[in-house]
Amino acid sequence: xxxxxxxxxxxxxxxxxxxxxxxxxxxxxxxxxxxxxxxxxxxxxxxxxxxxxxxxxxxxxxxxxxxxxxxxxxxxxxxxxxxxxxxxxxxxxxxxxxxxxxxxxxxxxxxxxxxxxxxxxxxxxxxxxxxxxxxxxxxxxxxxxxxxxxxxxxxxxxxxxxxxxxxxxxxxxxxxxxxxxxxxxxxxxxxxxxxxxxxxxxxxxxxxxxxxxxxxxxxxxxxxxxxxxxxxxxxxxxxxxxxxxxxxxxxxxxxxxxxxxxxxxxxxxxxxxxxxxxxxxxxxxxxxxxxxxxxxxxxxxxxxxxxxxxxxxxxxxxxxxx
Ligand code: ASP
Numbered sequence: 287x288x289x290x291x292x293x294x295x296x297x298x299x300x301x302x303x304x305x306x307x308x309x310x311x312x313x314x315x316x317x318x319x320x321x322x323x324x325x326x327x328x329x330x331x332x333x334x335x336x337x338x339x340x341x342x343x344x345x346x347x348x349x350x351x352x353x354x355x356x357x358x359x360x361x362x363x364x365x366x367x368x369x370x371x372x373x374x375x376x377x378x379x380x381x382x383x384x385x386x387x388x389x390x391x392x393x394x395x396x397x398x399x400x401x402x403x404x405x406x407x408x409x410x411x412x413x414x415x416x417x418x419x420x421x422x423x424x425x426x427x428x429x430x431x432x433x434x435x436x437x438x439x440x441x442x443x444x445x446x447x448x449x450x451x452x453x454x455x456x457x458x459x460x461x462x463x464x465x466x467x468x469x470x471x472x473x474x475x476x477x478x479x480x481x482x483x484x485x486x487x488x489x490x491x492x493x494x495x496x497x498x499x500x501x502x503x504x505x506x507x508x509x510x511x512x513x514x515x516x517x518x519x520x521x522x523x524x525x526x527x528x529x530x531x532x533x534x535x536x537x538x539x540x541x542x543x544x545x546x547x548x549x550x551x552x553x554x555x556x557x558x559x560x561x562x563x564x565x566x567x568x569x570x571x572x573x574x575x576x577x578x579x580x581x582x583x584x585x586x587x588x589x590x591x592x593x594x595x596x597x598x599x600x601x602x603x604x605x606x607x608x
Contacts, residue, residue: 435469
């Protein structure tokens with residue numbers, strides 16, 4: 287994947303994963319995003335930045351935040367945007383996903399945001415895409431969701447400061463099926479986070495050895511002790527075999543972030559969740575809507591992060607697609 291992600295000079299050609307991405311590159315994307323914040327929310331000053339270029343959101347799985355914020359981010363940079371609907375397209379007539387992508391590339395679409403249920407599917411499409419085309423992984427299976435990882439880091443950094451070496455961060459819930467957890471772990475590790483703790487029922491924790499050096503626990507109360515930030519995850523029932531969680535009530539009792547549990551965290555501690563949230567399943571409503579919640583701040587950070595990614599990729603890619 288890294289051979290695909292970078293060109294011969296080491297510039298980003300596609301954004302497929304944060305795994306192995308050097309700290310300096312993550313920080314420069316975050317700095318760029320932070321500088322774009324005023325333009326992301328209401329500014330019109332960058333409408334000519336990528337004018338004349340087209341972006342297509344090619345989603346084979348559902349999305350609210352990723353799709354809409356990429357669309358807005360591209361529009362804020364003056365791009366034309368196509369939203370591809372896999373449900374009604376010629377895929378139904380047997381056209382392959384790669385032929386679909388390259389058909390759109392031949393129309394002049396330079397950038398694609400692709401979401402897919404299968405692990406590795408976005409990298410496979412990147413490998414076969416016409417030269418000059420750039421792909422952003424908008425989430426593949428349980429593997430990667432790099433722009434979510436970046437926007438989570440931006441939200442954390444804006445609330446808790448730039449020095450991750452003092453932070454203890456917990457990731458709670460369905461870690462096993464979560465691409466968000468994986469991209470967050472990649473980013474937190476690269477940024478030198480002091481400690482990352484994973485917590486959930488044994489059936490939803492990652493396989494042994496997947497994250498060496500990162501502690502796992504089935505005990506939420508012990509995990510929460512002394513955390514600066516806790517990232518709550520949705521139960522990814524679309525990726526689960528049956529029966530991994532006995533009942534939602536039981537799950538909330540053991541792994542839900544309630545007001546009482548939050549009260550045991552330090553006052554500065556913040557709560558993140560990538561959305562969509564299931565109120566009363568993994569997080570109590572008053573926590574999701576409370577002052578320690580960064581959930582909507584994460585969404586707000588998504589826009590400048592996606593603008594920064596598009597600007598970076600389209601500045602380094604060579605010429606229009608063949
Ligand atoms: N929206 C995120 C994703 O697509 C998280 C989730 O669905 O729970 O991975």
